[in-house]
């Protein structure tokens with residue numbers, strides 16, 4: 001099987017300057033389990049483009065680091 | 076892939092609306108029993124009510140309506156196909172559930188005298204109870220689970236039900252982060268994994284841009300089927316009138332008591348009642364097909380303070396991101412209607428009437444296996460129905476397990492399941508789940524979206540059966556991708572059932588949900604019955620047959636009482 005990596009615009013944006021290294025709140029609450037920490041930086045990011053634009057991640061973030069956009073195809 | 080073995084008395088699969096309530100009720104009834112909630116996501120924010128709910132759709136409150144009136148209305152709305160005794164439970168226990176939720180801190184709207192402020196949205200009767208402050212519902216529920224010291228395992232997805240001599244004895248699961256496999260023995264198991272929300276493909280093309288929480292991929296429908304349980308009336312699809320592209324509810328239930336209504340392109344009413352039903356969806360379909368679309372939820376005729384009040388509910392609860400959706404498009408309810416569209420299909424008894432067959436105690440046809448919430452076929456059950464069915468199942472199960480020992484797990488079955496789970500991981504360069512799922516769900520749209528045509532459904536059925544071979548080509552690079560791959564197995568099963576059942580019922584019923592172009596009329600002489608799908612345990616083939624309805628508790632004359640919501 002031949003595979004390629006497509007670029008996609010992901011809906012969730014994390015302001016890294018506000019993301020706390022020790023926190024995992026958004027990662028724990030996301031029903032689709034699409035957020036993870038970047039092991040190099042300790043910052044959260046959207047690893048999988050599978051979002052219900054439901055907002056728990058944004059609501060539970062203690063520092064307001066997360067912005068959820070409506071996914072591009074629906075926007 | 077490690078195998079983790081556990082043993083509990085009562086296992087709740089899916090910690091959503093029904094599941095959280097079930098776990099609490101089980102523990103309250105039998106404090107010494109071990110109760111475990113297994114959840115694919117995290118119960119704090121999972122399922123349909125992850126961000127709360129803006130109203131109760133089926134509240135039977137003394138002084139406003141009676142359980143009997145409620146059962147009659149649902150009987151008529153569902154064209155007579157139901158087990159009234161199960162629907163009756165929702166009417167009988169809903170009030171109790173609402174009061175208990177209130178004790179837990181959930182807020183329901185009250186009038187000036189402190190009485191529940193019910194609204195009429197149904198054709199007849201007041202059953203809608205607004206929850207303008209309902210946003211923390213799920214957090215409150217998960218707090219109750221914690222308070223009752225119930226064990227919860229988050230991020231483990233159940234993948235199959237274990238049986239022994241026709242009795243359910245446990246489940247297998249996949250840790251969607253570590254990739255470990257769970258084998259959990261339990262004396263009774265409650266499946267409450269929600270709807271099949273990822274069956275049709277949304278018009279946007281975005282796989283997760285669904286009405287239902289996309290975590291709910293039909294897992295329970297498929298697991299129950301594979302275990303040999305009966306499913307009923309799968310041809311009765313879920314199709315909703317939704318905000319175009321956004322695919323969330325436009326929320327006429329919230330807005331119509333304030334004077335909003337569903338209108339056609341000229342701004343006129345074309346349905347007499349905003350309560351969701353197949354008959355209502357057929358009116359929407361007809362309107363769109365007669366050149367009078369698009370249809371929209373009309374609020375622009377209301378005054379500023381009313382619109383602000385509606386917005387304060389809709390932008391804070393349930394699907395709060397709709398505010399940014401409209402803002403991004405420069406839309407404003409003061410000026411613009413909320414453009415609506417007919418959704419792709421799904422399966423959900425919370426909204427329509429298809430699912431795992433249950434009796435009034437939420438028992439499936441397999442001893443030890445219960446079903447509740449959206450996946451259990453109790454028509455139009457919605458949120459209160461999920462709470463009630465979870466509670467009823469749990470309370471019954473705690474009696475059932477008293478005289479029961481754990482079963483013996485068949486190690487061959489575990490090995491086969493382990494291989495099934497490992498296959499995509501062993502094939503990392505296989506076809507990605509995104510493409511495999513997209514194509515499957517596009518076929519669902521192509522061949523099953525009503526109105527239904529016989530040849531189309533036949534082609535669809537063949538394609539879904541052939542698609543088993545495509546699933547063998549799936550590739551996954553981590554446990555997360557593996558979860559998505561296994562969900563496609565669930566979706567495929569549901570698609571096959573949906574095609575099979577739709578072909579079988581050679582009449583039209585439930586408005587657009589089962590509108591066949593070759594049999595456009597309802598035929599009560601032949602089809603006032605359930606259609607049952609069941610896996611043949613001899614050859615593993617999908618079988619389908621008719622089964623009589625249970626005798627009604629309350630007589631309803633369906634020839635006289637027609638569910639008609641058209642505007643003459």
Ligand SMILES: Cc1cc2nc3c(=O)[nH]c(=O)nc-3n(C[C@H](O)[C@H](O)[C@H](O)COP(=O)(O)OP(=O)(O)OC[C@H]3O[C@@H](n4cnc5c(N)ncnc54)[C@H](O)[C@@H]3O)c2cc1C
Pocket residue numbers: 031088089090091092093094113114115116117118121122123124128129130131132133231232233234267268269270286287288290291292294295323324393394425426447448449450456457458459461
């Ligand atoms: C957008 C929206 C708006 C709605 N509005 C209203 C309303 O205003 N009023 C009303 O009365 N009803 C409303 N409903 C319907 C109501 O919310 C549902 O009927 C009800 O919440 C369903 O409960 P449930 O327990 O069956 O499913 P859910 O609450 O969705 O729970 C299912 C749970 O199972 C988990 N799960 C799924 N698969 C697996 C697996 N394989 N293993 C382990 N766990 C799994 C999920 O993560 C989830 O936690 C709405 C539904 C939606 C989607």
Ligand code: SF4
Pocket residue numbers: 012029030031032033034035050051052053054055056057058068
């Ligand atoms: S909006 Fe919902 S699905 Fe999307 S990342 Fe946040 S919590 Fe997850």
Ligand code: SF4
Pocket residue numbers: 014018019020023024025026027043044057060061062063064065066
């Ligand atoms: S919740 Fe906020 S602070 Fe915490 S990990 Fe996520 S983005 Fe960072």
